[in-house]
Amino acid sequence: MVLYSTPGILIGYGLHHLGQAFSRITSSVLISLGFVLLSLTSEATPGYLWGGSIFVSVGGNIIRMSCLEFGNLFPERRNTVMGMVSGIYTLSAAVFMFMQSAFEAGYRWKMICQLMAVGSSLIVITTIFIPWHHIPHDDDEEADYDQQLECLAADTDKDGNKMKDGRINMSACERNISDVSAGKAPRSRQIPLSKSLFSVSMGLLQFWLVSNMFPITIFGTYFNSWISRFSRNIEEAAYYSRLFGYANILCALATPIPGSIIDALSAYFRKSKKGLDEKVANVQATIAPMMFVSLTITVQISCFFFFSSWAVYVALFFLIFNRPGCLGVGIPFMRAR
Known part of the structure; x- marks a missing residue:
């Protein structure tokens, strides 16, 4: 988690100054190299695991952040697209689940990792057919x-x-x-980056993200320990574990929901408004979804206090919406501000 998030500021600078093509090709190289190192990982060479994990984590974050600009291609559904892009990466853990399943089915680990490396290298080819530098946005027609x-x-x-x-x-x-x-703020209106980063608004946003992402991480970390305390046998515990995997896969179906709600609310609040009032309306549209995400995460993590099958069902039901919802709401708020 630390390796995934800490290079974010460097990724942002890279996207801003070097553009889409450089960032996507860099991510492709890192991910492919990461899977190559994982293919060399064994009991005799465990050190490759560290390099492989670092490269896959950082490379995956670069490609995720690079894809967020594609929301600019759909001005009226920008938040929906950004929510889908962010939410779809909640399935990233499932990639390793599929790799493990293939390994258990009898396929060689080295071959599995090498196939993943080849697949990741295809990002370079797709980069040829998309904007190389930036995808301009048109926030205000006036x-x-x-x-x-x-x-x-x-x-x-x-x-x-x-x-x-x-x-x-x-x-x-x-x-x-x-x-x-070109989609940039006029020179006379540009706000210093430091003023934005160290504002009360940014501080509250980071507090909201940490307060919601941390419980989701804790839930995934201690899920097995929780179900082991009240499962009557190994088969029941395995059943709950499979439900957890299915819930993570179903997150993909919920990815359009947060952004769609924000877009609908934004269109409603923006009626007959122009200028600053219209911008404020875009921020207001994120408030109700943010409150909903916080409430459902509170219910989900509170299920840990109960040792029963119904608590598992409730927690996993909310997980389907929370994992894609947290970033799917947080990123549109950051963009609106």
Whole structure:
């Protein structure tokens, strides 16, 4: 978990300055190299496990973050797409479950890992057919018009007459309008990264993410210990374990739900609103889904206090929505702010 999350800030800088193609190819190389090292892992060479795990973790996070920009291709359903992209990666643990099943079925471990390495290298080929640098976003259709009005005001005096240095002013304005069209904030409006990172809003978001992701991690870590305390025999414990695996797979079906709800609420709150009010409405649309995720995670982790089959069913039912829902709601909130 630490190796997966800590390089995030470096991945963000890489995406921002080097673009999609570089990030995706880097992720492909890291994941493929990771599976090659895992194929060499054995009782005689356990050290390869560390390198393989690191490369697969970091490479997987790079490709996940690279895919988030694809939401910009669907302005009206951006949150739904981002939620699906984030949520689908909750199935990542299932990849190793499939690998283990193949190994138990008699396939050689080295061959399984090598096939995974070849599959991961296909990311390089798909990169050829998608945008190489950035996928521009169009947050505000009226942004160009607003910027032109500001430029016009800056280019005239209080009596509405052209200023002598109008050419210089308009040149700067044209650069700002060009930035808006490319999906970037105008130079005059750009907020320093430090101001955003160390704001109360960002702090509360990180608190919300940790408060919800940590219980989900704890639930997965101690699930087997929990069911072992009240299972009558090994067969019953194995049954609950299979249900846990199925619940994680079913997370894929729930991935569109959080973003779809946010998009619907956002469209409702944005009615007849423009400018700052419209932006505030986008943030407000995430509040109810965030509260729902927090409530259901609280119920899920509280099931640990009960030693009964019904508690397992309730906890796994909410797990289907919580794992994709946490990032599927958190990321749209971060983007809206």
